Amino acid sequence: MTKPLIEVSGLYKIFGPKSTSVIERVKQGDSKDKILNDTGHTVGLKDINLKINKGEIFVIMGLSGSGKSTLIRHFNRLIDPTLGKILVEGTDVMQLSADELVTFRRHKMSMVFQRFGLLPHRTVVDNVAYGLEIQGIKKAKRLAKATEWLEAVGLQGYENQYPSQLSGGQQQRVGLARALSTDAEILLMDEAFSALDPLIRSEMQDQLIELQEKLHKTIIFITHDLDEALRLGDRIAILKDGELVQQGSPDQILLHPADEYVEAFVKDVNRARALTVETVMQPPAYRITAKTIEEALVEMKRIKQDYAYNVTEDGYQGVITKESLLDAAKTGASQDLKQDIYEKVPVISPDSAIEEVLPDTMSCDYSLPVVDEDGNLQGELERSAVAEIFSDISEVKPSPKEAPSAHPVMDKAC
Template sequence: MALIEVQNITKIFGSAPKKQLAKVKEGMGKEQLLAETGHTLGLHDVSLSIEKGEIFVIMGLSGSGKSTLIRHFNRLIDPTDGHILVDGVDVMGFSIKELEEFRRHRMSMVFQRFGLMPHRTVLKNVAYGLEVQGKAKAEREKVAREWIDTVGLSGFEEQYPSQLSGGMQQRVGLARALATDADILLMDEAFSALDPLIRSQMQDQLVELQEKLHKTIVFITHDLDEALRIGDKIAILKDGVLSQVGTPPEILLEPADDYVRAFVRDVNRARVLTVGTVMQPPVMRITHDNMEKALADMRRYDEDFGYVVENKEYRGVVTQEALEEEIAKPGDSPSLYTFADDSNAVELECTLEAALPATLEAECPVAVVDEDGHLKGVLSAEGMGSVLISPDGDKFDQGEKDVSEGGAKKDKPILKEAS
């Protein structure tokens, strides 16, 4: 079960929103509703599932309803219709006291304009949420100092917000939100007021922190590059209606409609897509260290090159020509594991832009390895080009031959090993 379930949320702003709900459910759009009733349709039948530990980005242009939606999560706004469940509990059913406890302990918020109290020092700003929770002064200051250090502001504890740059102020806001140890973090356009360079640094820091903390982060932005850079999942809103939900590669390569297609048209895919997104299975995988047998296998399957693996670990690539030359030399042939060339492998999380030089220089598709050195697939210049150039991002299919001691052949669909 997802940590947060948004179920058919509709929000109508105006003097009598409940009376207008039936018209919206019957299909009346935003412009017609405003013209005929004077009511504004903020959200219409929005449903989302947000998993624990992911960065879920909600994006759209001004007026799309993204900020309205996030304010439903902690009930700064109540819906006209629909429900929001957190751990299976309907937030809409909370009493005032229950809602206060929920806001203090389950959800923290980072605001666009920092939201710092100007009369409090950095230390006291960061400790504020703990103070609201009723923590003792010594405990809350200890925790606050730890988070100040985590966001890189050690030495600024006694400074006031006015003495800090915008980026430093936002770090204080982030530390304050994290200090409460809430498992859900709401970030509404949190970095949009920052200069581009500082914004980029804050995005990097958020991703680095998330790798350690595994919070559930709901992040609002109007910037697609930002969404693609930090998001595990992205939801795109238009005029209060959900256009698409997907991973960054899904949004880029499989846009659901013309609105999303226009959004992603000018994105530099090479800087966003990772090698793991577009790699293919290796045509031939060799899982033994016998050079003569490897050459015989490659001839049998008419393959010019094969990828050598020892207990899942990638050892390198070999070619028919290199094997023939080595076997022809006098004396015993060396182990295939030591003979194979592993100089051109690229990492699974590497961007296509970073992997491009190695891919273009190689005579065969480049091996893709994970952090443990396991072979996960291969990347070819042709396969990369099909994603970077094709308007719909179609990938071409390719089978795989797995050559082990038994010489078995297996056909696998594209990207199956990546899962």
């Protein structure tokens, strides 16, 4: 099993002059408010444990005061923990010397800020090249590289503009290009799109998804917006009052909320838009591999259903019914299966949103075949499975601390 790129274990952050003196009270379960009232100290983070894999977008979300921005600032040690360990590729960042920490920040992690963080007296291209300048890259080389990244984020031709001449969305693209230009493996994005108008925000999300498909960076993305988290995240961690209450994939968060707090978050989400076919589909119940009507009839008699998916070495062929086979057999049982024997059943992609395939799912008499871009049958989408995602969750049961990856059950945070 591949080791995670980042591991956080037993992480606590207490703000106050004698932070270590209240750790035991936090461990014993005293509330954040009680500790503040009794000691004047603020609990920022409480026993955070998580693992972030190489190349994934890991979203940390929560309401204001939940600790999400405090947490992301621990990764590059803008904030030091009161207690706990942070490993990046096996290196304990708490053990880095001052010089090692500077190198780590310059080369390993880049950050995109909520309010853009651009230098107003520098041109756009000089802003993008700033991180490279700090790294000691010669001017011609860093400007050439900065120009390439401006083109990548759709700002070709704006090199000599100043930040004040750009819209908010354009300024954030400059900030993104600046972070990417250093070739840092890890990208920290703290509420990077929250200051943007909804339409521009959606465009920036599209841009990030498009870039990630090419770059495969490890991105830690902070947001308070669940729709944004569901759209961007490979996995999502939800914080409440400094505690990690749940982490998992978007579909796991939606379908298996760990408690009432998470359930309240997901209650109003359009599940049909947020969930893909892959998250709801079942393995195909019945396949037949025949190439002739005679062979297909023999295979069909062995199954309990009156239709099946025909799959050969060339991939998915179509849906065959027992009735159509019997009718065809009357004209010669040894003939090959031909296109006109298959039922007219829509083929859907595992990546499609449920919303996109809903009309076909509801109108078709058969479970829809889920076929990938290579023509392989991946599963089937049952009408009943689609209907279930719209049903209200009447009872929320806490999930186990660690669940096998094969089961769609959330990891309930320690």
